[in-house]
Amino acid sequence: MRRLPDVRRWMGVGRSTHPDSYPAALAATHRAVIGDEPKLLLAFAAITHDPATVLAGLRAGAPGVPVIGCSTHGEIGPQGPTDGSVTVAAIGGPGFQASTAVATGVTDRQRDAGAEVAACAAAVADLPHRALVLLTDGLVREQEEILRGCYGTVGASVPLVGGAAADGWRMDGVFLLGEGQVHRDAVVAATIASEAPISVSVRHGWRAVGKPMIVTNSADGRVYTLDDRPALDLYLSRLSAPREAYTDPAAFTAFALPRPLGVQRRSGIEARNLSTEVDLAGRSIGGGTALSHGCLTWAMTGDTESILAATDTACQQALAGLGGREPVGMLTFSCAALRAVLGGDGVRRESERLAKWADGVPFAGFHTYGEIARVHGIDGFHNQSLVVMALS
Amino acid sequence: MTEPASLHIQQLVELLAVVSSFPDEASAVEGAVERSAQALEAEVAAVVFGDRVAASIGFPAGQVPEPDLVAVAHRRRDWLAVPGVGRCPATTAAWGGSHPGHLVLARWGDEGFSIEEQNLVRGMARLLELTLTMLRTLQAEHEMRERSDRHAAVNKRLVTELREHQRLLEHLFEIQRAISRREPLQQILDTITGAAHDLLRDDIVGLWLLDDGDPDRAWLRSVVGLDAAQARQHPPVPLTEAGAAGAAMLVDRPVAYTGEAHASPVIGQFAGGPVYASLAAPVHIGGTVKGALQIASRRPRRVFNDSDEQTLQAFAGHVSLALTDAATVTRMHLAFHDALTGLASRGLFLERLGEQLVRAQRSSAPVALLFLDLDRFKEVNDSLGHSVGDQVLMVTADRVRHALRADDLAARFGGDEFAVMLPGVGGPADALAVAERIIALMGDPMLVARQRLRVNASIGIALSVPGHTDTADLVRRADIAMYQAKRNGRGRAELFAPGMDETFSEAAGTIAS
Numbered sequence: 001m002r003r004l005p006d007v008r009r010w011m012g013v014g015r016s017t018h019p020d021s022y023p024a025a026l027a028a029t030h031r032a033v034i035g036d037e038p039k040l041l042l043a044f045a046a047i048t049h050d051p052a053t054v055l056a057g058l059r060a061g062a063p064g065v066p067v068i069g070c071s072t073h074g075e076i077g078p079q080g081p082t083d084g085s086v087t088v089a090a091i092g093g094p095g096f097q098a099s100t101a102v103a104t105g106v107t108d109r110q111r112d113a114g115a116e117v118a119a120c121a122a123a124v125a126d127l128p129h130r131a132l133v134l135l136t137d138g139l140v141r142e143q144e145e146i147l148r149g150c151y152g153t154v155g156a157s158v159p160l161v162g163g164a165a166a167d168g169w170r171m172d173g174v175f176l177l178g179e180g181q182v183h184r185d186a187v188v189a190a191t192i193a194s195e196a197p198i199s200v201s202v203r204h205g206w207r208a209v210g211k212p213m214i215v216t217n218s219a220d221g222r223v224y225t226l227d228d229r230p231a232l233d234l235y236l237s238r239l240s241a242p243r244e245a246y247t248d249p250a251a252f253t254a255f256a257l258p259r260p261l262g263v264q265r266r267s268g269i270e271a272r273n274l275s276t277e278v279d280l281a282g283r284s285i286g287g288g289t290a291l292s293h294g295c296l297t298w299a300m301t302g303d304t305e306s307i308l309a310a311t312d313t314a315c316q317q318a319l320a321g322l323g324g325r326e327p328v329g330m331l332t333f334s335c336a337a338l339r340a341v342l343g344g345d346g347v348r349r350e351s352e353r354l355a356k357w358a359d360g361v362p363f364a365g366f367h368t369y370g371e372i373a374r375v376h377g378i379d380g381f382h383n384q385s386l387v388v389m390a391l392s
Numbered sequence: 393m394t395e396p397a398s399l400h401i402q403q404l405v406e407l408l409a410v411v412s413s414f415p416d417e418a419s420a421v422e423g424a425v426e427r428s429a430q431a432l433e434a435e436v437a438a439v440v441f442g443d444r445v446a447a448s449i450g451f452p453a454g455q456v457p458e459p460d461l462v463a464v465a466h467r468r469r470d471w472l473a474v475p476g477v478g479r480c481p482a483t484t485a486a487w488g489g490s491h492p493g494h495l496v497l498a499r500w501g502d503e504g505f506s507i508e509e510q511n512l513v514r515g516m517a518r519l520l521e522l523t524l525t526m527l528r529t530l531q532a533e534h535e536m537r538e539r540s541d542r543h544a545a546v547n548k549r550l551v552t553e554l555r556e557h558q559r560l561l562e563h564l565f566e567i568q569r570a571i572s573r574r575e576p577l578q579q580i581l582d583t584i585t586g587a588a589h590d591l592l593r594d595d596i597v598g599l600w601l602l603d604d605g606d607p608d609r610a611w612l613r614s615v616v617g618l619d620a621a622q623a624r625q626h627p628p629v630p631l632t633e634a635g636a637a638g639a640a641m642l643v644d645r646p647v648a649y650t651g652e653a654h655a656s657p658v659i660g661q662f663a664g665g666p667v668y669a670s671l672a673a674p675v676h677i678g679g680t681v682k683g684a685l686q687i688a689s690r691r692p693r694r695v696f697n698d699s700d701e702q703t704l705q706a707f708a709g710h711v712s713l714a715l716t717d718a719a720t721v722t723r724m725h726l727a728f729h730d731a732l733t734g735l736a737s738r739g740l741f742l743e744r745l746g747e748q749l750v751r752a753q754r755s756s757a758p759v760a761l762l763f764l765d766l767d768r769f770k771e772v773n774d775s776l777g778h779s780v781g782d783q784v785l786m787v788t789a790d791r792v793r794h795a796l797r798a799d800d801l802a803a804r805f806g807g808d809e810f811a812v813m814l815p816g817v818g819g820p821a822d823a824l825a826v827a828e829r830i831i832a833l834m835g836d837p838m839l840v841a842r843q844r845l846r847v848n849a850s851i852g853i854a855l856s857v858p859g860h861t862d863t864a865d866l867v868r869r870a871d872i873a874m875y876q877a878k879r880n881g882r883g884r885a886e887l888f889a890p891g892m893d894e895t896f897s898e899a900a901g902t903i904a905s
Contacts, residue, residue, distance in 0.1 A: 115453075130476075148426065155451040156435035156500075157476030210743065211728055216573055228573070240751050264399055266433045294405040294572045376500050377433035378426065378449060 008095035009196060010035035011329025011391055013362035015077050015087045021049040024086040025057025032090035033062050040098035040190055042089040042133070042331065043069030043177060044076075044366040047167040051175040051182040054086060059180070062090065066100045068188040069177035070135045070165035072366035073336035074347070078355055081347045083168070089331060089364040091391065095195040099123040102178040104186045110142050114149020117189035121154050127193040130158050131200065131389060133331070135188045137174050138164035138369025141221050144289065144381045146187055151378055158191070159200045160380050161389045163333035163368030171276070174369075196392040199321025202373035204385040205310035206271045208262045208298035210238060215295050222286035223261075223274060226297070230283030235261070235274075238299050252278045256285070258341040260384045262298040263291060271300055273337055273383040289370070289383060304346040307338055311350055311386055315357035318388040325392035330358055332365030333387040339367055400512040401720040403431035405572055407516055408713070411523045412568045417531065420523055422447045428495060428516050432509060435477055436498035439520070440465035441491070450474060450498070465494035472498040481505065485514040487521035489702070491528065495520065511679060522709050525702070526564050533557045556591065560703060563587035567710045577718040581614040581711065585685070588707045589616040592700060594687040596663055599675075599711060600637040601683035603628040610634050610641065610683060618662040629658055637684035640672035644681050646705060647672055648696050659688055669694040671701065673708040677716045685711055730804040732782055733789035741803035741811055742863050748815045749861040755816070759856040760823035762812040763870035764792070764830065767848045767882045769808035776841065783840045784847055791833040795826060810849075811867070820855060820887050827851040827885035835883075848883035850874055855888075 014031025018024040029041065041062055045054050051071070058067050075087040091098070101120035103113035121132055132150060136143055143164060150160055165174035178188030192198065213234060217224040223231040232252075236245055239259055244251040256275030263270045277286035291297060311334075319327060332354055339347055354363055373387040374380025410427045414420035421439045425447045429437035436450030438461045445458045452475060463469045464482045472482050481504035484496045495517045499505070505513070536557075567587065570580045581599055589597045596617035600610040609628035614620075631638035635656030639647040648671045649655070655667040672686035685708040687700075728740045736744070748759045766788065773781035785808065792802045792810060801813045812830075817823050830851065837844040852874025854866050873888035880886060 151449065153453050155449070155453075155455070155476070156474050157452050159476075209747065211740070214574060240747070264402065266399070266431070292406045293409040294402070296402050377435065378429045379433075 007035060007093055009091070009093040009194065009328050009391070011089060011091045011362055013077050013087065013089050013329070013364040015075070015079055015082070015085050017082060017085045019084070021045075021053035021086070022057040022060075024049065025054040025088070026061045028086045028088040029058050029061025029090070032088040033065075033092070034090070035092050037094060038062050038065045038090050038092035039096045040091050040100070040192065041065055041067045041069070042190070042364070043067060043086065044072050044088075044364065045069065045086045046075065046082075046084040047071040047170060047174070048084055049086060051177060055177055055180065055182060057086070058088065058177075065090075066098060066190065067177055067180070068100055068133070068135055068190045070188070070366070071167055071174045071176075073166035073168050073369070074339065074367040076332050076334060076351065076354065076363070076365040076367070078358065078362055081351045087364050087366070089329065089362070091192065091329070097125040097127060097193040098190050100178055100188065100190045102181070102183060102186060102188050104183055106137065106140050106146065106185050106187055110140070110145035111149035111152070113187050114146040114151075115153045116149075117187050118150040118153035120189055121158055121191045124191045124193045127195055129194045129196060129198045131192050131198045132158045132160050133190045133192060133389075134160060134162035134372050135176055135178075136162070136164045136370070136372070137176060137185050137187070138166050139171065139174060140185060143370055144379070147372065147374060147380045148378070151374065159198070160372055160374040161200045161331070161333075161387060162372040163366065163387065164370035164372070166336050166367060166369045169336070192391070194391065196325055197322045198392070199318050199390045200373050200375050200387065201314045201317035201321065202371065202375070202382055202385050202387045203310040203314035203317070204271045204302075204382070205307035206260060206262065206269075206300040206302040206384060207306065208269050208300050210299060212264075212296040212298050213238070215291050215293055215297055218291050218293050221289060222277065222279070222284050223291050224282070224284045231285050232278065232280070232283040235285060235299065247280065249278050249280060252280075254340075257337045258302070260300050260337075261291065262300045264296055264298075265379075269298065269300070270382065271384040272297075273335075275337070287383070289381065302341065304342055304349070307342060307346070308349060308353055311353045312357070314386045314388045315354065318390040319357065322390055322392040327358070327361050327390045327392050329361050329391050330354070330363035331389045331391075332363055333368050333371045334365065335371055335384045335386070336367040336369055337384050338386075400508060400515070401717055403512060404515050404519060404713070405717055407431065407519055408568055409572045411520065412565065412572075414527075417524055417527045418447075420527055421520075424495070424516070424520050424523075425449050428497060428513070431512070431516075432497055432499060432505070434497045434499040435474055435480060436472060436482070436496070438465075438496040440494040440496060446493070461496055464496045464498070474498060474500075483510055483513055485510070485517035487517045489521050489525060491524060493517075493520070493524075514679070518709065519713070522564075522706055525706060526561060529557045530561055533561070560591055560706075563591060564706065564710070567707075567714075571710070571714050571717060574717070577714060578614070580714045584707050584711055584714070585614045585616045588685065588687060588704065591703060592687050594689040594694070596659060596667065596688040596690075598623070598637065598659060598686045598688070599683065600634055600641070600672075600686060602641065602681070610638065612658070613683070615662075618659070623658070623662050626658055626662075629656075633657055634684075635659060635686070635688075636670040636672040637686040640674045640684040640686075641681050644674050646674075646701050648701075650695070655688065659686075663688070663690065665690055668692045669696065671696045671704055673701070673705045675708045675711040675715065677712065677719055682715060683711075684708070733786055733804050735789050735793070735810070736801055736803040738803060738805050741801060741805075741813065742867075744801055745813050745863045745866070746861070748813060749856055749863060749866070752815070752856050753858065753861065757816040757818065758858075759866075760814040760817045760820075760826075761854050761856075761866050761870045762814070762823065762827055762830070762885075763852040763854075763867070763874045764810040764812065764849050765874055765878070766808040767850055767878075769847065772845065772847060776843070780841045784838060784845065787838045787840065788834070788847070788849070792830055795829040795833055800826075811870070817855070820853070823853045823855065824885060824887060827853055831883060831885060850877035850882050851885040852877055853885060853887045
């Protein structure tokens with residue numbers, strides 16, 4: 001193992017594609033811990049791994065070091081994109097401090113769960129720069145409420161960053177790791193405090209097309225009507241969808257995944273994924289994120305080039321936010337739906353862009369079911385976006 | 393995309409949808425705090441009653457600087473220190489009524505809040521006032537119901553009051569639902585005047601709006617208790633003849649008149665008898681007075697009290713919201729459509745054409761573009777004037793529309809040029825058939841300005857080519873074909889053929905449309 005000389009802050013990333021969970025986690029952890037005083041491990045593992053065994057491997061690789069982690073729809077790291085690996089990011093050194101928290105049974109009490117995990121922000125040493133990293137269960141609805149709960153506790157004092165755990169499109173259960181245990185329907189969080197700046201940026205590569213539609217009936221994360229017509233039909237006709245998308249749920253999801261709806265906000269249009277919860281009988285669409293009754297929405301399109309341009313901007317802004325300091329590493333959370341647009345080659349190119357901006361420093365992350373970045377304002381849950389956190 | 397003003401109205405409608413869904417005052421205040429912070433992308437939002445912070449967001453739990461928030465609410469300072477963010481510019485808006493309060497917002501950055509944003513904050517405060525008034529009424533109703541259960545037998549008046557409050561609530565919720573569903577404007581306005589009539593029990597309710605062409609005059613847009621058709625057809629009258637409504641528009645606050653002599657002659661004329669008392673409250677679009685909501689009574693002893701005035705103002709506030717929202721929707725429609733003909737604008741048309749060309753690559757059915765230019769339109773314009781020319785363009789738009797299928801799209805490109813997109817045609821013959829249908833319809837004389845005019849059109853047709861998605865090229869080819877149609881004698885359609893490119897440059901210059 002390469003060990004760093006005596007430095008104040010370091011980040012390392014290790015990965016193993018070993019098919020067995022224990023050796024994979026152990027090897028990835030050994031490769032990630034490149035300095036003294038490791039403070040936190042962030043583990044991103046394919047859904048094919050056994051979570052309890054991954055946890056055992058992480059514990060054996062770095063005894064006593066707090067861990068948060070989750071399952072993915074593909075892991076991101078300097079060696080390129082993978083499906084099936086255990087990828088571990090470790091941070092450490094006397095200039096970093098970390099504390100972790102877990103809230104379980106999140107469904108139906110998202111806001112309270114957010115407030116509970118945010119309390120870990122108070123448990124960490126009072127260093128000048130902080131961020132609250134959140135990993136949520138991507139199959140839980142109303143993720144915004146989790147963030148509202150966090151915001152109610154920490155206010156604007158701490159940026160929120162992270163992603164929703166994924167299960168490789170199986171849609172039947174993710175896993176989360178925190179406080180030495182495996183969880184579902186949970187939020188795991190880590191507050192990272194640092195002597196030096198931490199910077200977060202979020203970007204998407206979509207653009208609105210055509211005229212806006214008005215959300216004329218919505219509730220519980222579902223859109224029932226647009227312009228007083230069944231939402232499913234108007235959305236599909238606005239994008240001239242193939243006939244099978246009107247009748248086959250799988251065809252609908254495949255069509256809608258790369259075509260989010262846009263919501264106008266003061267600083268631009270946000271993308272909302274409504275591809276995953278189609279109701280063919282009720283002709284409504286949904287994806288777990290809310291579109292308010294009365295709001296204007298646009299159909300959106302994008303392509304590999306526009307998404308990669310957003311990757312560049314997100315990296316550039318995150319690094320620029322360090323105020324001239326050199327980065328020690330980056331955490332990246334990229335939407336799983338983008339893989340459908342990018343394809344295998346595009347995902348490789350995305351990874352190459354990340355590596356170019358990282359310029360030799362380690363980076364790690366995963367493809368998510370939702371991206372978290374609250375930097376300004378009170379909102380922070382995103383769809384179809386890339387979130388980059390740079391640590392200096 | 394949308395201009396800031398329409399984004400702001402949008403945010404008001406979203407706020408309305410949110411706060412009107414809360415069951416009690418405390419949750420409505422918290423919901424409004426979050427929604428207003430979200431709309432303005434502010435880190436901090438708070439509602440302050442007097443010297444008490446009722447709800448806030450943006451500060452770590454237990455560290456809310458209440459004195460600072462109160463100082464901003466009372467305009468003693470215009471910034472807040474926010475942990476993790478630093479010094480943030482702050483803004484505030486107050487509301488009056490029986491329980492006055494303040495909405496406070498603070499946001500990261502040096503810029504502060506623009507005038508438009510400050511207007512939005514004021515609108516949000518006003519909306520909150522309406523909602524809180526409503527919820528307080530509900531609370532009072534609950535309390536009264538408890539009391540009335542105990543004393544129903546001895547207090548009939550209380551029961552009546554209770555029912556009225558209940559009905560006010562029901563009416564206001566119904567109106568809010570209608571606005572947020574964007575039901576037709578006339579229907580919403582009639583709902584409001586109907587509700588005011590039902591609740592205030594006066595003989596007549598009238599909604600006056602200022603005349604677009606002459607803001608010193610007003611007309612009746614919606615009435616109850618009068619013959620609606622007659623009243624709405626009555627020409628606009630000077631504000632001095634609109635009674636209490638005219639005065640309310642002039643002074644921008646509620647006005648009550650008593651005595652037959654003060655009544656509006658228009659109301660008197662349609663009421664079929666003397667009107668003794670009237671009360672009016674102004675309505676606004678985007679903060680500017682645009683009309684007034686008036687109730688009028690034929691009972692000689694009718695006296696209006698504070699409760700009547702508050703109820704009327706609540707309804708007037710909802711009229712303002714409905715009018716402002718409708719104006720925004722109209723503006724948005726205009727941005728994408730030609731104002732004269734209602735056809736798609738050039739920009740919208742080209743965007744749709746681009747999408748169809750990309751889509752055509754995946755199917756075997758090409759997209760056809762028809763480029764239509766009126767023959768000798770300039771002569772019509774020069775000899776009969778622009779207003780006749782405009783009518784000719786409107787008739788042309790109607791006829792073109794009539795010749796198309798639901799999926800086809802027509803646009804006015806400017807002047808007397810029109811374009812039509814036919815997606816998924818079987819081949820050139822299909823496109824030619826549509827063009828000939830249009831020419832046949834155009835062949836009928838137009839009755840314009842009491843004259844029978846014959847204005848025909850020349851149409852150029854071009855079809856998309858596999859592997860090419862360039863809209864400009866397709867438009868260019870249809871344009872060349874149109875010139876060929878002019879050259880071949882006008883009033884006809886021509887399909888683009890490759891040879892036309894070469895002859896175009898020398899020929900085009902010699903043809904006058």
